[in-house]
Amino acid sequence: MTITTSARVAAATARPATRPPNRMRAWATRAPLLPALVFMIVVTQLPFVATLVISFFDWNALYPKDRHFTGVDNYRQVLTDPDLRHSVWTTVLLTATVVLVSLVVGLGIALLLNRKFRGRGVVRTMLIAPFLVVPVAAALLWKHVLYNPEYGLFNGLLHYVGGPQPDWISNTPLLAVEASLIWQWTPFMMLILLAGLQSRDHEQLEAARVDGASDWQIFRHLTLPHLRRYLELGALLGSIYIVQNFDAVFTLTSGGLGTANLPYTVYQSFYQAHENGLASAAGVLVVIGSIIIATFALRVVSSLFREEVSRA
C-alpha cells in the first residue's frame, strides 16, 4: 500500500535535485531510514500477509488437524452469514453517525472557541478532557455512572423533572454506544477545525467585513470553503479510528443487543469461537473497507501536505 503519483509530484517540487550521488553516499543517506522501515514492514505487513493466507483455510483452532484449504469459502460464509452481515451494517452505521455528529457539533464548538471571551483557555481545556480519558474508563463511566437505570446521573437528573427512568443501554443499545463515542470524538474534531479556523487569512476577513458582508455570508462563502479540507480530514481520520473501535463496544454491551461491529466480531470469532479462517476473512474485509476510506484520506492529507511543501 503506497501512494505514489501524487507524492512524487510533491517530491519534484520540493527541493532542487542534487548532483547524481555516488552509490555509497546514497546508502549513507538512506541508512538512518532503514531501521524504521524494516521494522514497520516486518511488524505490520507480514502479519497481514499471514492473515490473507489463513483466510483461505478452513481452520478451527480447537480442531487443528482438520485444517485445509477451502478457497473463497470463508469469504462466502462471511458475506452470507446474517450475523456478520449485520455487524457490517452496524459498523457502517456506528462510524457514519459518530463521525457526522461529532463533526457538526465539533464545528459549532470550534466556531464558539474561535472568538475571544473570558476564560477561553479554561473552556478549551474542559472540552479536550473527554478525549483524554482512557477509552475503557470512558466507556465504564458511561455504562455505570451515567446510563445505570437506578443510580446513573441521567436518570438522577430526570428524577428532578419527574421524567421517565429508562434503561438506556437495553432500550437503545447502539445509540448508547454512539453517544459515548460522540462525547469522546467531538473534541478531536473541534481541535482540527479550530486549527483550520485559526489558519484563515485575516486580511481577507477584514476586507469582507468592510465590504459589509454579514456574519452568515462570511461563514458561507469564506469560512466554510476554507474549512472544507479540514472537515474532510477530520471525517476521514475519525472514520479510520472509529471503524476500528473495539473498546466502547466491548465495554458497554460486549457486542450484545445488535451492537457487534466488525472488529468485535473478528475478536469474538477467533478468541471465543476459535474460527481462525473465518476471523481472518472478516479481518481482510475490514482492511478492504479501510483501504477505501484510506485512499480518500491519503489524498486529502497529501493535498494539504503538498501545499505545505510548496509554501516552504
Added chain:
Amino acid sequence: MSAVAARTATVRPRRRRGVGLGLLAWLVGLLFFLPIAWMALTSFHSEADAATNPPSFGAALTLDSYRDFFGAGGGASPWPALINSTMASVVSTLCVLLLALPAAYALSIRRVEKWTDVLFFFLSTKMLPVVAGLLPVYLFAKNAGMLDNIWLLVILYTSMNLPIAVWMMQSFLAEVPVAVIEAARVDGARLPTVLTRVVAPIALPGIAATALICFIFSWNELLFARVLTGVVAETAPVFLTGFITSQGLFLAKVCAASLVISLPVLAAGFAAQDKLVQGLSLGAVK
C-alpha cells in the same frame, strides 16, 4: 441581518452578543466536562452515597474508594497492571524515538530520494486495522511462548506509534532552516555538533510532544493487551475491564479506578495540548 444593518450596527449589540456567545461556550464546555466532574465527585463518595437516586451532591467526602482501589480493601492490587502499563508505554515510546528520529532526519534534513513516497508508506501502515494482523500475531506469540509477555506489547506499541512519530518529527525537523545548518557546516561544525547545537534546540518541543502522544496511545490501547496478555502482563485498561460487569455495586471504586488510570493521559494530554492536534492529524494540520 442585511448588509447595511450589519455595517451600521452599533458597538453595543455586537458586544452583548459576544458575551452571550461566550456564555454559550462556557455552557457547552461545562456540559462536556460534567461526566468527568461527576466521576471525580463520585469517587470521593462512600459506596452508599454513590448509589442513590436522586444523586447526592452534598454527601460527605471520603478517600475510601481510593484506599480500596489500591488494595487495602481486598481484591486484586492494581499495581502490577499500572507498572506493566508504565513499562509498555515508556519503553515503547523510547523505542519509537530511537527509530523515528534518524528516519525523520533522513526525510527532512538530509533528504533521501522519493522521501514523500516513504512518508506516505508510513502513513498507510497506520490505516491498516489492528484486527487485520491480530490473529497471526497471536499464533506467533503462542508458538514462540511469548503470550502474556510485556515485551511483545512493547514491540506492537512501537509499530503502532512509529508512523505517527515519523510524520510528526519530519514536520518538526523540517522547521529547522536549512541555511542555519549549512552555515554551521561551513563554520566547520561536524554532524554531532550540528545535531546537538542547531537541530535539537529547535526541534525539542516537537519531539517532546511526539513522545507524549505515543505514550498516550500506548497507555490507552486495549485490543492487543486484551488478546495477548493474561495474568502477568496485564495492563491498566485490561485491569479496568474487570469492572465491566460489576452492577454498580462498586460505583465509587469504578470511578476512582477510572480516574487514577486516566490521570497520566490527562496530564500528558494537557501538557501536549498545542501540538496534540498536529500529532493526531499526522502532521497534516498545523
